[in-house]
Amino acid sequence: MASLRTAVAGAAARKQVSRPGRAASAPRMGLVPSTQRLPLDEVIVGDCLAALDRLPPASVDLVFADPPYNLQLGEGSLLRPDQSAVDAVDDDWDQFASFEAYDTFTRAWLTACRRVMKPTATLWVIGSYHNIFRVGSALQDLGFWILNDIVWRKANPMPNFRGKRFTNAHETLIWASRSPQKGYTFHYEALKGGNEDLQMRSDWFIPLCTGEERLKGSDGRKVHPTQKPEALVARTLLSASNPGDVVLDPFFGTGTTGAVARRLGRRFIGIEREETYAAAARARIAAVEPLSTAALLTAPTKRAEPRVPFLSVIEAGHVRPGETLTDERRRFKALVRPDGTLAAGPATGSIHKIGALVQGFPACNGWTFWHVERAGKLVCIDDFRGTMRAGMRSA
Amino acid sequence: MASLRTAVAGAAARKQVSRPGRAASAPRMGLVPSTQRLPLDEVIVGDCLAALDRLPPASVDLVFADPPYNLQLGEGSLLRPDQSAVDAVDDDWDQFASFEAYDTFTRAWLTACRRVMKPTATLWVIGSYHNIFRVGSALQDLGFWILNDIVWRKANPMPNFRGKRFTNAHETLIWASRSPQKGYTFHYEALKGGNEDLQMRSDWFIPLCTGEERLKGSDGRKVHPTQKPEALVARTLLSASNPGDVVLDPFFGTGTTGAVARRLGRRFIGIEREETYAAAARARIAAVEPLSTAALLTAPTKRAEPRVPFLSVIEAGHVRPGETLTDERRRFKALVRPDGTLAAGPATGSIHKIGALVQGFPACNGWTFWHVERAGKLVCIDDFRGTMRAGMRSA
DNA sequence: GATTTACTTGAATCTACAG
DNA sequence: TCTGTAGATTCAAGTAAAT
Numbered sequence: 001m002a003s004l005r006t007a008v009a010g011a012a013a014r015k016q017v018s019r020p021g022r023a024a025s026a027p028r029m030g031l032v033p034s035t036q037r038l039p040l041d042e043v044i045v046g047d048c049l050a051a052l053d054r055l056p057p058a059s060v061d062l063v064f065a066d067p068p069y070n071l072q073l074g075e076g077s078l079l080r081p082d083q084s085a086v087d088a089v090d091d092d093w094d095q096f097a098s099f100e101a102y103d104t105f106t107r108a109w110l111t112a113c114r115r116v117m118k119p120t121a122t123l124w125v126i127g128s129y130h131n132i133f134r135v136g137s138a139l140q141d142l143g144f145w146i147l148n149d150i151v152w153r154k155a156n157p158m159p160n161f162r163g164k165r166f167t168n169a170h171e172t173l174i175w176a177s178r179s180p181q182k183g184y185t186f187h188y189e190a191l192k193g194g195n196e197d198l199q200m201r202s203d204w205f206i207p208l209c210t211g212e213e214r215l216k217g218s219d220g221r222k223v224h225p226t227q228k229p230e231a232l233v234a235r236t237l238l239s240a241s242n243p244g245d246v247v248l249d250p251f252f253g254t255g256t257t258g259a260v261a262r263r264l265g266r267r268f269i270g271i272e273r274e275e276t277y278a279a280a281a282r283a284r285i286a287a288v289e290p291l292s293t294a295a296l297l298t299a300p301t302k303r304a305e306p307r308v309p310f311l312s313v314i315e316a317g318h319v320r321p322g323e324t325l326t327d328e329r330r331r332f333k334a335l336v337r338p339d340g341t342l343a344a345g346p347a348t349g350s351i352h353k354i355g356a357l358v359q360g361f362p363a364c365n366g367w368t369f370w371h372v373e374r375a376g377k378l379v380c381i382d383d384f385r386g387t388m389r390a391g392m393r394s395a
Numbered sequence: 396m397a398s399l400r401t402a403v404a405g406a407a408a409r410k411q412v413s414r415p416g417r418a419a420s421a422p423r424m425g426l427v428p429s430t431q432r433l434p435l436d437e438v439i440v441g442d443c444l445a446a447l448d449r450l451p452p453a454s455v456d457l458v459f460a461d462p463p464y465n466l467q468l469g470e471g472s473l474l475r476p477d478q479s480a481v482d483a484v485d486d487d488w489d490q491f492a493s494f495e496a497y498d499t500f501t502r503a504w505l506t507a508c509r510r511v512m513k514p515t516a517t518l519w520v521i522g523s524y525h526n527i528f529r530v531g532s533a534l535q536d537l538g539f540w541i542l543n544d545i546v547w548r549k550a551n552p553m554p555n556f557r558g559k560r561f562t563n564a565h566e567t568l569i570w571a572s573r574s575p576q577k578g579y580t581f582h583y584e585a586l587k588g589g590n591e592d593l594q595m596r597s598d599w600f601i602p603l604c605t606g607e608e609r610l611k612g613s614d615g616r617k618v619h620p621t622q623k624p625e626a627l628v629a630r631t632l633l634s635a636s637n638p639g640d641v642v643l644d645p646f647f648g649t650g651t652t653g654a655v656a657r658r659l660g661r662r663f664i665g666i667e668r669e670e671t672y673a674a675a676a677r678a679r680i681a682a683v684e685p686l687s688t689a690a691l692l693t694a695p696t697k698r699a700e701p702r703v704p705f706l707s708v709i710e711a712g713h714v715r716p717g718e719t720l721t722d723e724r725r726r727f728k729a730l731v732r733p734d735g736t737l738a739a740g741p742a743t744g745s746i747h748k749i750g751a752l753v754q755g756f757p758a759c760n761g762w763t764f765w766h767v768e769r770a771g772k773l774v775c776i777d778d779f780r781g782t783m784r785a786g787m788r789s790a
Numbered sequence: 791g792a793t794t795t796a797c798t799t800g801a802a803t804c805t806a807c808a809g
Numbered sequence: 810t811c812t813g814t815a816g817a818t819t820c821a822a823g824t825a826a827a828t
Contacts, residue, residue, distance in 0.1 A: 129531070
């Protein structure tokens with residue numbers, strides 16, 4: 001059964017390669033006319049598969065999905081040590097007859113999401129051990145490419161009242177691109193800057209959604225049983241999308257994704273089956289104050305900066321032809337030629353090639369490797385490039 | 396699976412009969428006669444399926460499995476920024492033709508393990524996002540009952556050298572019982588006592604296996620590419636087995652499970668395909684000094700002050716994105732961005748970098764430099780960090 | 791001998807773009 | 810679509826070498 005599942009899913013995935021940028025292909029079902037207009041910043045009430053099929057292909061930049069977890073709870077209710085009852089997730093939408101039924105459901109919505117994702121889009125799914133292994137396997141079977149699994153470490157998890165297991169103190173998010181193809185958005189430097197100048201790790205420590213942030217009904221009870229903290233969703237959107245990007249959430253619930261998207265200057269498409277949740281989401285999102293554009297401006301990453309030929313650095317007079325370049329520790333030397341190449345002995349080539357050559361390395365960033373002497377001190381030639389880029393910005 | 400190799404039966408095999416009163420069923424294959432004698436505290440060299448089929452059913456109390464991860468590495472080698480090559484895991488034993496092939500392999504060894512597990516036995520499997528979703532799904536499909544997923548947070552993970560993903564800083568263990576039936580071993584109180592009287596959580600912070608603990612050959616190179624830290628295995632054995640219990644490891648490698656089992660007064664059965672690894676394991680285990688029963692309590696892990704990202708301070712609401720930070724004498728200003736970086740004019744970066752920049756210094760401690768105004772007074776952002784650290788100590 | 795600095799290493803699905 | 814090249818990129822520990 002499982003092998004058949006894999007084969008079928010694989011075949012479906014192979015067949016379904018949309019070609020964005022060329023002809024806009026027909027909607028998957030062929031029954032519902034495709035509207036090319038995106039229902040932006042709206043909550044669509046209805047079945048998520050039907051709603052997804054009505055969206056144009058290759059139209060969203062990011063998907064955040066918090067699907068049903070398929071919790072398999074026992075019969076009786078769970079009691080705390082003080083005999084109060086734990087408010088368990090036993091809603092109809094979380095009930096599946098079998099793992100197979102859950103797998104079918106999972107493959108269906110993932111396939112539908114994949115169709116509407118741009119080739120450069122990525123997808124986030126959150127789950128617990130009850131469902132995340134099914135979801136992860138389905139992702140791989142459908143041709144998604146897992147980039148990371150992220151652990152949401154809960155600051156204040158519910159203890160295990162019976163003392164029969166470890167405190168279930170985390171949930172797992174999977175971050176995947178549509179295919180192994182490169183070119184997705186990842187704000188590496190920004191995340192590093194917000195994390196003590198260290199790479200952001202795959203384990204995130206974030207409190208549960210409680211207190212003011214938790215939506216409560218007029219009866220004082222929580223509106224949705226599994227509302228996620230905005231901080232968690234915000235980190236996914238900040239890391240893998242840009243201001244103005246379209247974020248899709250096929251299990252919108254009470255609209256955490258929409259609220260965060262609006263606050264961070266992203267557009268959203270929310271799909272939710274229950275009108276009660278959708279209504280709560282609309283009211284919640286309307287109250288969100290978007291951040292100022294100034295606070296959202298994305299800093300240009302080094303990769304996005306304009307290219308500066310080394311020849312331009314020479315032409316600007318920062319380095320003279322005939323000068324000698326050396327490395328930080330003055331172990332190697334090279335001669336600057338008027339055409340922007342370097343010479344080391346008989347060999348000539350770019351600053352990168354000669355840098356690699358003299359060190360015996362396969363590659364080298366010549367900009368950071370080579371230095372010139374100015375007033376008795378070594379100056380990195382990358383400093384000149386920085387000066388020139390600053391001049392280009394002000395011009 | 397086709398090649399059934401004969402196990403090397405150690406001459407010094409201790410004789411142990413499986414529990415009387417339990418029906419000794421025929422071996423699964425029906426080809427090799429079942430030996431009712433358990434090969435305790437030995438390393439069986441050979442194919443793990445064949446070896447498992449020769450063990451009597453319902454005979455082990457715990458399984459610890461570290462199967463191949465099925466890493467799918469690219470063509471070229473990965474270079475660090477200093478151009479040194481990463482020693483990748485590209486061994487033959489980690490190569491599978493497809494997910495389907497890996498699934499087949501996984502179901503086979505899990506099924507074989509399940510047969511030899513006592514009804515009360517539990518199983519641990521470790522993996523990464525490359526394989527753990529396949530393993531978890533297979534476990535559920537085969538009737539295992541997942542008790543917890545545990546996150547091994549690595550103290551010193553390998554960074555992401557290209558800056559294209561989050562640092563892959565954890566691996567996942569699944570802890571499962573043979574079936575939903577109750578009655579497994581879990582030392583709740585002991586673990587709680589070793590964890591400052593707090594329930595042991597599902598996220599464990601443990602360093603990699605390096606230094607003295609890492610087995611090295613005569614050439615000084617690591618014997619096995621994926622040796623696991625003893626602390627990790629010890630915690631699984633302490634939590635889910637009793638002294639004298641039989642612990643099975645079907646992917647024994649260099650015998651971490653055996654060494655830990657011996658040290659903690661458990662018996663072990665190790666199965667390993669490569670004689671080189673098995674030989675190293677035997678020598679290693681022979682050198683292990685078993686602990687006295689009284690000394691088996693977990694040693695509390697010493698922990699440094701947790702690092703707090705400025706992003707977490709924002710997420711916690713202590714500082715709002717779009718707010719202005721200033722120094723104690725209000726000479727400099729910077730804008731707080733939602734990703735935890737600051738902006739001063741066109742420049743963006745961490746609290747430390749921007750603090751240094753505005754002062755014209757080479758470095759700056761942003762935590763003590765930057766302040767926000769609260770009720771007309773300046774509050775240092777380091778105060779917020781202190782508050783957050785207090786809240787994190789329980790985690 | 792004590793302290794500082796340099797070097798090594800760990801389960802890795804690790805680039806982007808012009809021509 | 811493929812190829813060649815510009816050029817961007819690392820954290821925590823442990824060990825060895827240098828001061």
